[in-house]
Amino acid sequence: MTDSGVRKYAVVLTFLLVASACSNGMETTTTAAPITAPVPPAPVVATLIGQADQPMAMVNRPNSDGFFLAEREGRIRTGDISGNGSLIVGETVLDLTEWITTTGEGGLLGLTISKTGHELFVNYTGTDWVSRVSAYPLVDGRPVTGKEGGRPLLEVAQPFSNHNGGHLLIDGDGHLLVGFGDGGLAGDPWGHGQDTSTLLGAILRINPTAVDGRPYQIPLDNPFVDDHSGTRPEILAYGLRNPWRFDLDPSTGDLWIADVGQDHFEEIDFLPAVHYTVGADFGWKFMEGTREFAGSANDGHRIPVHEYFHGNDGRCSIIGGVIVRAGNLEGLDGAFLYSDFCDGRIRALLPDGSDWADHDLGAVVELPVSFSRASDGTIYVLSATGGIFRLDSLGSPN
Structure with missing residues (x-):
């Protein structure tokens, strides 16, 4: 492992310690297309509103201003905003700790709610080092507990203890997006990032409805639904190292991905919703950001809209x-x-005109691990220290 790889591994250890105290026919589109003039953003402050045990994800409960909050060890708890704006973390409504490992980067890593509000989806690392995506029915807004893992949707073996990914999102069609890293270690030794016969190193898109004994369906507009070369039809985008968190623009359906880098570069990737039928290869491990890492990238791979270097900052x-x-x-x-x-x-x-500008908003959250956007648009940041923060504007920059 390179010095940078050792550094990245040390960061993972820091997280654990502190928390306990694609592609044929693809269009080459290099950036999202900004169409508005830059508007200076107001400074932002991060206000501590609550505390949990290693919070990993937070989503609104169905028909409620309250939340489900996922804790890394395997508990899902309620969270409600009080009259003074603080988050009251309440009872455990689902406990999966018996079946989850938190070794390395394992844990309960993602959760989301179906578009209908009738199911809760979870993504966790099992004690057998298999990533599991499962569904639990929601009755009166609460998950109905049952056998281990609820209704199984996906199981993906993890060869190493890092780069599990874990994020879950529901798109505007009610399809479930699932993120998996390349399976870990340094430099993607098994080549999963460019291997479309595996579900690793990719963001998947599935219809989570069970039909005729099959736990999920393949959306007909997925890019590889008619591919017969061995490419998995679940794949929406591949060539990703560790898409730890990503988001869908609620106005456009465009996909934004924060992909964790290897030795030098972190990157933000973009896939417009109109290209879902085409799919995307984001280059890893041929590329790290816009630089070659191991080999030469495929024609038509998408480059990041933003990257930054592991320098002295x-x-x-x-x-x-x-x-x-x-x-x-x-x-x-x-x-x-x-x-x-x-x-x-x-x-x-x-x-910023035909490009994108990076702005430091002034707020700092120690050891951030995830963001959450509430149904009213409020943005929250979750920290490995246990803190849950709300982002607020400090006022007009003018």
């Missing part, structure tokens, strides 16, 4: 990210918010 591992829509953050509509695990600074990628 204290950054090490990108933590994405959400698109701002509505909410209370001035001058940030349409921005992609993200941070870095090591420096914790909250940043925004905003349109």
Whole structure:
């Protein structure tokens, strides 16, 4: 492992310690297409509103302003905003700790709610080092517990203890997006990032409805639904190292991905919704960001809309990210918010003519691990320290 690889591994250890205290016929589109003039964003403050045990993900409960909150060890708890704006973390409504490992980068890593509000989906690392995506029925807004793992949707073996991915999202059609890393270690030794016969190193898109004994269906507009070369039809995008977190723009359906880098570069990738039928190869491990890493990239691979170098500014591992829509953050509509695990600074990628500008918003969250956008547009940041923070605008930059 290179020095940078050792550094990245050390970051993972830091997380654990602190938390306990694609492609034929593809179009080459290099960037999203900003169409608005830059508007200086207002500074942002991160306000601590609650505390949980290693929070990993937070989503609104169905027909409620309250939340489900996933804790890394395997508990899903309720969260409700009080009259003074604090988050009251309440009872455990689902406990999967018996079946989850938190070794390495394992744990309960993602959760989301079906479009109908009738199912809760979870993504966790099993004690046998198999990533499992399962569904639990929701009755009166609460998961109905039963046998281990609920209704199984996907099982993917993890060869190493890092790069599990784990994020889950529901798109506008009610399809489930699932993120998996390349399976781990340094440099993708098994080549999963470019191997479309595996579900690793990819973002998947499935219809989570069970039909005729099959746990899920393949959306007919998936890019590889008619591919007979061995490519998995679940794949929406591949060539990803560790898409730890990603987001769908609620206004456009465009996909924004924060992909954790290897030795030098962290990157933000973009796939417009109109290209879902084409799919995307984001280049790993041929490319790390816009630089060659191991070999030469395929024709038509997509380059990041933004990257940054592991220099002397204290950054090490990108933590994405959400698109701002509505909410209370001035001058940030349409921005992609993200941070870095090591420096914790909250940043925004905003349109700047024909390019994108990176803005430091002034707020800092120690050891951020995830973002959450509530149904009212409010943005929250979850920290490995246990803190749950709300982002607020400090006022007009003028």
